[in-house]
Structures are given as C-alpha cells and as structure tokens.
Amino acid sequence: MGLRAVSFFAIAVVSILMFHLPYREVKTAATESLNQRQMLLAKQASFGIESFFKEQRNLLRHFAHSPAFLELSKVGKDVIQEEINDHREFVKAVTIYDKKGIIKYSYPNPEKVIGKDISSQAHVKKILREHKANVSDVFNAIQGFQAVALSEPMFEDGEFVGVVAFLIDFKHIAKTYIESIQVGDDGYAWVISRDGTELYCPVPGHTGANISETSAQFPSALAMAEEMQKGHSGTTTYQYNKIRSKITETITKHAAYYPVNVFDNLWSIAVATPESEIYSEYQSFYKKMIFATVVLFAVLIFFGYTIIKDFNLQKLNKELEKRVAFEMDKRQQQEKVMLQQARFYSMGETLNTIAHQWRQPLNIIGLCVQDIEDTYRHNEITEKYIAETVDKTMKSLELLSRTIDNFSTFYTPNEQLTELNLYSFTKQIVSLLQEQFESLNINLKFDEDGTLQIRKSVFFDAKVYPDVLKQIILSCLQNSREAVQKRLRSGEISKGEIRLGILRADAEFSIVIIDNGGGIKEEVLDKVFDQYFTTKSVSIGMGLGLYISRNILEEYMNGTLSIKNYKDGAMVTIKFKDSKES
Structure with missing residues (x-):
C-alpha cells in the first residue's frame, strides 16, 4: 500500500511539472521577444540622436570655414539669423567667441551678450584648450530650458582664432527620439x-x-546604471x-540599454517595461493550468483514499485508475497541442513556409504507403512496383531534406562582405516564399528577362553584405x-500580385519590387522616409521601417x-553598387 501511495505522489509531481514547464518556456520566449524589441528601439533612438548631431556638426563646420563668419560680415550675420529662423524648433542661439572666450557675436539678442x-x-x-569640436553636458540655459552646446573651432591661415557654437534645445531631442518610445x-x-x-x-x-539619488533604494537599478555609464549595452x-x-509597490522591470556616442560625450538610453505586461497575455493559459492541476489532484486523492479505505472496492479502484490515466493522457495531449501551437507562433513565417514546402512530398509519401497497403491486399506487388514506389518515396524524402538544407543555408547569419x-x-528568396504567398492568394513572381539566362552566371556576381540585403x-x-x-480582404482585388526583378547598369544593381496593394497617397508620398512616420494606407508599410532600411542600405x-x-x-527600388568596384 505504501508503494501505491508513493506512486500516486510521483504521478502528481510529474503532472505538475508537465503543466509548469511549457508555461516557463512561453514566458522565456515572451521575455526574449520583448528584450529584442526594446533593444531595437534603443538602437534606433541612439542612431537618430547621433545622426542629428552629425548633421548639425557638418553645418557648423561649413560656418567655421566661411570667410563671412571669420570676418563677421553682414552676410555672415544674415546667415546666422536665417539658420535660427529655419531651425528655431531646436537651434535656440548661434554664438561666435574669440580664442580667449569673449563673445564677439550672438543671435538672437546680440546686444545682451557681446563682450x-x-x-x-x-x-x-x-x-579653447584642445581646439577640437565638442558637445557639452546638458545644462539649464539662462532662457529657462535644458540645452546642449555644440561647438566647432575656427581657424584662419592655420591659426586658431575662435569658436562658432549652436545652443540646442534638449527638449527637442527628447521629444523627437525618446518620448515617442512606448512599449505596452x-x-x-x-x-x-x-x-x-x-x-x-x-x-x-x-x-x-x-x-x-532617485534610485538609491534600488541596487539593481544602480547596477544597470553603472553599466550604462561605462558605455556598455545589454539587457x-x-x-x-x-x-x-496612492499605493506604492515594488515591481520588476525588464530593460534594454544602449550607448549614445556624441563626439567625446557619452549618454545612454534605456527602454524598460514592467514584467506584468510581458505575461498578461498568458494569464488565461496559467488559469487553465491551475484548474487542470487541481482537478488532477482531486482525482488522485479520491483514487488513493478509496484504495486505502476499502480493499473490497478493488474492481472499482481499477476502473477509477483507468479513468485517471485516460484523463491524464487527454490533458497531456492537450498540453502538447498548446505547446506546439506556441512554438509555431514564435517561429512565425519561417515554419509556415517550410510547412508549405513539405506538404506536397508528404502527401506523395502518404499516398505511396496507402498504395502499398492496397496493392498488398490484392496480391499485386511486383519487383518493378517496389522499385518505382521506393524511387518515388526517396525523391520525396530528398525534397524534404533539400528544403531543410535550403532554409538552413539561407537563414545562416552572414554579416561579412x-x-x-x-x-x-x-x-x-522568391522561391522560398512563393508557396506561402500563394496560399494567401498572392502571386509572388520573379521577373526574368530572356537575355539573363545566358549571362546570369557572371553578369550578376557582386560583393555585398548578404544579411543586410536579405x-x-x-x-x-x-x-x-x-x-x-x-x-x-476588402474585395478591391480578386488576386494579389507581387513581382521582384533585378537589373544591372555597369557596376550598379537595382532590385525592384512591384505590388498591386493600392499605392501611396500623394499627400504622404514625400513623408514615407521620415523617422517614426506611419500610416495604414501606405502600400509598402510604415515610415519607421523604411527609414531604418534606407539608412542601413546607405551605411x-x-x-x-x-x-x-x-x-x-x-x-x-533598392539600388547599390558592387563593393569590389567601389
């Protein structure tokens, strides 16, 4: 009897683990997905801020080399005023001072600061000491706002003569690149x-x-800040x-952080989300798990109690044992299905495409098996029939293997030129996605010029970054x-069409993608490459993706x-040159 009781408890523990482990896996996948998303947002903001200061520094460098600025002529002053008027949302002042730090000119209100x-x-x-461009720390300007000074040295005949500087409103930087970041x-x-x-x-x-000071009570937050101050990145x-x-509670946050290098200055961006938001979508799964566990425990306890209480009910106990086993198996199968669904969801487009590629050879293998059974029943199996059936089955198996090899090769990371x-x-790329798109009633086609068949072996050889282009x-x-x-879905078209083609002119290549998704409204056509631009009516997606894609392609x-x-x-149209020709 003791052995039976131990067995029941072991079954209960295993059952709990079988429910708990899939839930842990789902939580881990959700956390990894959030960290990747937050890191991407932090990198985008960092890239945007660094690009902003590079653009302003280029303008300052132009000013510093202009005789109109060195001489402070009327033309130079007019240019300063024009710069302020054109970029007043972030450039609040332009100041020129000599090699001793005495202000020679400033706009606006020059009369208040000259000298x-x-x-x-x-x-x-x-x-003044190093004669190199720099960016100041953020400070409170006398005008009452947080500001950053971007300074560029001025030289005349190789001799340092002074500095031209922009006073930039930090609120504009925060609003443009940071405030818009929101997760959940x-x-x-x-x-x-x-x-x-x-x-x-x-x-x-x-x-x-x-x-x-603000996080003195939270060592884990200070530890992350210490890594950020060193210029490190991570999660x-x-x-x-x-x-x-009015109730204060301590919560756990998941964060990704990434440095912002502005010349010799260092900032760091963190994107953080409460842990409760990560797992909210899995609460239903968690409740079902608890319910199933309670039910299973109840059945097990009842089963064990009846065995110990009355030895005369052995027949009934055996029936209950069968029922418990049936319920356990049923719930295990349901759990496997739920786990498989979660895995398919996380693997996304890649597994969907492999499924489409595998469907036909699997059907062929299934038909071959059924045909063998039917032929055997009718005593019609011959050596020729066996050879043909084995050949057909092996070809299908080779296709399955080749599909996996193709996807493995294609998705293997390659960040080198x-x-x-x-x-x-x-x-x-078209071949891997064709069947999946066709299942969505979209004809994905690779356009081929008849002349390419002869020349494609060398005509389109080039040095590129495969991961970037892919x-x-x-x-x-x-x-x-x-x-x-x-x-x-709206019924505007009955069949989707997407075409992809490649052209070459000398050392320049063009990859062209054309769809019948409705196009772009003329009033927003010029804005699709703006950072953070998005609209659901645009055929080729949101401006943030296009902004990042364009910058990566250029870089x-x-x-x-x-x-x-x-x-x-x-x-x-994606245009680029062969890197070995550059």
Whole structure:
C-alpha cells in the first residue's frame, strides 16, 4: 500500500511539472521577444540622436570655414539669423567667441551678450584648450530650458582664432527620439549622462536629478546604471517602485540599454517595461493550468483514499485508475497541442513556409504507403512496383531534406562582405516564399528577362553584405504582402500580385519590387522616409521601417531606397553598387 501511495505522489509531481514547464518556456520566449524589441528601439533612438548631431556638426563646420563668419560680415550675420529662423524648433542661439572666450557675436539678442567672458564654462575651456569640436553636458540655459552646446573651432591661415557654437534645445531631442518610445501601457525610455544625471525621464522629479539619488533604494537599478555609464549595452531586470491609486509597490522591470556616442560625450538610453505586461497575455493559459492541476489532484486523492479505505472496492479502484490515466493522457495531449501551437507562433513565417514546402512530398509519401497497403491486399506487388514506389518515396524524402538544407543555408547569419550571385540570391528568396504567398492568394513572381539566362552566371556576381540585403528585401516583401492582403480582404482585388526583378547598369544593381496593394497617397508620398512616420494606407508599410532600411542600405552598401506609385500599386527600388568596384 505504501508503494501505491508513493506512486500516486510521483504521478502528481510529474503532472505538475508537465503543466509548469511549457508555461516557463512561453514566458522565456515572451521575455526574449520583448528584450529584442526594446533593444531595437534603443538602437534606433541612439542612431537618430547621433545622426542629428552629425548633421548639425557638418553645418557648423561649413560656418567655421566661411570667410563671412571669420570676418563677421553682414552676410555672415544674415546667415546666422536665417539658420535660427529655419531651425528655431531646436537651434535656440548661434554664438561666435574669440580664442580667449569673449563673445564677439550672438543671435538672437546680440546686444545682451557681446563682450561677455564665457571662458569659465567647462565645454568652452575644453575647446579653447584642445581646439577640437565638442558637445557639452546638458545644462539649464539662462532662457529657462535644458540645452546642449555644440561647438566647432575656427581657424584662419592655420591659426586658431575662435569658436562658432549652436545652443540646442534638449527638449527637442527628447521629444523627437525618446518620448515617442512606448512599449505596452507602461513601458517607456529614459536617458542618463556619463555622470549619472537623468537627462530625460517621464517619472516626475527625475529629469535633471542624479540616478544615484532617485534610485538609491534600488541596487539593481544602480547596477544597470553603472553599466550604462561605462558605455556598455545589454539587457537586464531591475526593481523599482510603481505608484498606482496612492499605493506604492515594488515591481520588476525588464530593460534594454544602449550607448549614445556624441563626439567625446557619452549618454545612454534605456527602454524598460514592467514584467506584468510581458505575461498578461498568458494569464488565461496559467488559469487553465491551475484548474487542470487541481482537478488532477482531486482525482488522485479520491483514487488513493478509496484504495486505502476499502480493499473490497478493488474492481472499482481499477476502473477509477483507468479513468485517471485516460484523463491524464487527454490533458497531456492537450498540453502538447498548446505547446506546439506556441512554438509555431514564435517561429512565425519561417515554419509556415517550410510547412508549405513539405506538404506536397508528404502527401506523395502518404499516398505511396496507402498504395502499398492496397496493392498488398490484392496480391499485386511486383519487383518493378517496389522499385518505382521506393524511387518515388526517396525523391520525396530528398525534397524534404533539400528544403531543410535550403532554409538552413539561407537563414545562416552572414554579416561579412561576401561575393555572391545576386540573380540566384534574389531568386532563392522568391522561391522560398512563393508557396506561402500563394496560399494567401498572392502571386509572388520573379521577373526574368530572356537575355539573363545566358549571362546570369557572371553578369550578376557582386560583393555585398548578404544579411543586410536579405533583411531589406524581406522587409519590403512583407510590407507589400500586408498591403495586398488588405485589398484582398476588402474585395478591391480578386488576386494579389507581387513581382521582384533585378537589373544591372555597369557596376550598379537595382532590385525592384512591384505590388498591386493600392499605392501611396500623394499627400504622404514625400513623408514615407521620415523617422517614426506611419500610416495604414501606405502600400509598402510604415515610415519607421523604411527609414531604418534606407539608412542601413546607405551605411553598409552606399545604396539608395526609393518608392513611387506604379499602376495600381507601389514600386520600391533598392539600388547599390558592387563593393569590389567601389
């Protein structure tokens, strides 16, 4: 009897683990997905801020080399006023001071500051000493706003003669690149400087204070801040207080952080989300798990109790044991299905495509098995029949293996500059996605010029970054697919069409994607590459993706990304040059 009781408890423990482990796996996958998303948002904001300061520095450099500025002629002053008027939302003042730190000219209100000595300011001291461009720490300007000074040295005949500087409103930087970041209901971004000053934080009372003071009660938050101040990047969790309905509670947050390098200055961006938001969508699963566990325990306890209580009910106990086993098996099968569904969901487009590729050979193998059974029953099996059936089955198995090899090869990371055949590369992308798109009533076609068949072996050889090019093409195809699906659902079209082709002119290649997803409204056509631009009516997707794709293409491959309306859809053109020709 003791052995039976131990067995019942062992079954109960195993059952709990079988319910609990899938839930842990779902939570882990959700956390990883959130961390990746938050890291992407932090990187995008960092890239945007760094690009902003590079653009302003280029303008300052132009000013510093202009004789009109060196001489402070009327033309130079007019240009300063024009710069302020054109960019007043973020450039609040332009100041020129000599090599001793005495202001020679400033706009607006030059009469209030000309002749003042500002050599005691930290960033002024630095540029007067080093004669190199710099960005100051964020400070409170006398006009009553947080500001950053961007300074560029001026030289005349090789001799340092002074500095031209922009006074930039930090609120504009925060609003443009940081405030718009939101994850769920309570996820947000915040920024600290090298010394731990919170440059931006939506929590009242934090902006302008040092994180060592605002987070003194939370060692895990200070540990993350220490990594941020070193210029590191990564993901972590930390504890912090959350105030709701006048009740303060300590919660766990998941965060991703990434540095912002502005010349020799260092800031760091963190994107953090409460843990409760990550798992909210799995609460239903958790409740079902608890309910099933309670039911199972109840059955087991009842089963064990009846055995111990009355030995004369052995027959009834055996029946109950069978029922318990049946219920356990049923719930195990249900749990396997739920786990498989969660895995398929997380694998997304890749598994869907493999499923489409495998359907036909699996059907052939199934038919072969059924045919063997039927032929055997009718005593019609011959050596020729066996050979043909084995050949047909092996070809299907080879197709299954080749499909896996193709996907494994295609999705293997390759971040190095690599020479490959662009014709085969782009055609492979279409081939891998064709069946999946067809299942959505979309005809994905690779356009081939008849002359390419002869020349494709060498005509389209080029050195490129495969991962960069692949990501941009897949992103554009995904956006086109979503636009076409929208028109299919509304009944505007009966069949979706997406075409991909490749052209070459000398050392320049063009990959063109055309869809019938409705095109782009003329009033927003010029805005699709703006950062954070988005609209559901645009055929090829939201402006944020296009902004990032264009910048990556320009940075890695010195290419361009362009969009225009074409017939009843949109045309996106990816242009770049062979890197070995550059």
